[in-house]
Amino acid sequence: MANFYSILLTLVTLAAGLIWLYDAKFKKPLRKAKIADEEQRLQQQLDDEARERLAPQGRIAEFAQSVFPILFIILIVRSFFYEPFRIPSASMMPTMLAGDFILVQKYSYSVRDPLFRHELVRTGTPERGDIAVFKYPLQPNVDYIKRIIGTPGDRIIYRNKTLYLEPACVASSAECPKMQVIAREVKQQDEVYFSRSTPLVRYTEQIGDVTHDILVDPTVAPRTAYFYQQPGTAPDEWIVPEGQYFFMGDNRDNSEDSRYWGFVPHDNLVGRATFIWMSFEMDRDANSLLPQWVPTGIRWHRLGSVE
Template identity: 70%
Template sequence: MANFYSVLLTVVTIVAGLIWLFDAKVLKPKRQQRISAEEQRLQQSLDSEAQQRIAPQSNVAEFAQSVFPILFVILILRSFFYEPFRIPSASMMPTLLEGDFILVEKFSYGLRDPIWRHELIETGKPERGDIAVFKYPPEPTLDFIKRVVGLPGDRVIYRNKTLYIEPACEDSQTECPPLKVIARNLVRADAFYFNGATPLQRFDEQLGSTEHATLIDPTVGGRERFYFQQQGTARDEWIVPEASYFVMGDNRDNSEDSRYWGFVPEENLVGEAVFIWMSFEMERPESSWLPTWIPSGIRWERLGGVD
């Protein structure tokens, strides 16, 4: 089920709240009556310990009363403000590494209810260059993270490992913007980032107002035959539909993105990645007896904002 943890948290919070409410409105007055009757019989006030013996609150109600405020705050924060995510793969290298834990700003792309994800309040739209978390269109139970490349109405071309964008022409524009190549500069071609045993080339790229790094594997050839084919366009060309977005991973030759499965509908957006709050090193020698899921260290230098 999509949004499983959001649904579970919502249901548990509601159940705890209803138990607390029933206890406060129905059971607590009855307990107070029993205590008052006993105080009148004894002609003295009873301390809290004696009151608890005479009219005890059930363990379930006491537990619900203690956890509901905490669950409610977590639900509000997680649903409308910030939600933590873990980077599970290398598709966003070098910007995000496997083992990074990020905060996603949920209100960047509209406030949505935590169960059906209907937009309640419009707060903003993705901008070119944003790192967005979204529900994977072919399988909405999965959360994906990629960089926004194409906005609604844009023409996007990825040819010979070069990105071209023709921005959408607004009705108010007298002259439409031309197709332009997205400039990139080779930063390093040494063995700093790898795909298996293959050293990757690192480039700096400018998308809108965002400058970021990308990786290219020089040994990987064209994969146009695997691209998502949009009717009426070339194999390596796409026109972004209304209320949809074209996304790509920064690790261009190791990313399952819009080139292969199409566009991200607006309703699939979860939020914008804004901060790395923890980063675990997961690599260790094959001789290590520890399980692979146990971190081997902490990358303190990676903590901070995401570009």
């Protein structure tokens, strides 16, 4: 469940806070009264150690008091500022690799409550070229990460592995934008990416103001027959509805994205990917004594901002 940790963290933080509050409101005055009575009987002031022995704070309350401030800070940061995510698949290669750990800026597009994800404040507009995490429309309890290709009103064509884009016509513009081919250039590769045993061709492409790399498998035929069919358009053409977005993976022939299941509503957006803070190599041999989830190394060169 994609929102499980947010719900769990919220509930645990709330429980710790309530225990601490109950102890401070009801138990602490009783402890102070007991100490005051003993000091009056002895006609002297007790030191901290003696007070603790006489009227100790319960272990659960003491633990709650210790962890609540930490949990509260983590909850606020994770819910409204930055949340860590792990890249589980190869659909965003070469920009992101399986084993990359990223930070997602939660307030990029809106501020939402951590439990029900109701939008509290709209803070930004998703742009073409953004890499964003979103709730998978067909299974909202699963998080996906892809690149925004189309914004509301855009017309998109993906034909013979070539991307065409006609930006939405703005009412204040004197002339509407024309359909354009998203140009791409073959890029010299320092490292070669594979799909099984097939080397992938690496291109440089520009979407909006963002220049990034994509991968294309030359052995895979166009999968037009499997594309999401929007009523009133060609099989390889889509017009992005108002309040929704069209996403694609950078590993174009190994990505389950909007081409196959349609658009992402604004309410499904989680945030924009901004930084790779850790990247593990996961190349452990099947005969290894260690479990497959144990990393084999760290890709230090991958740490940094993402495009």
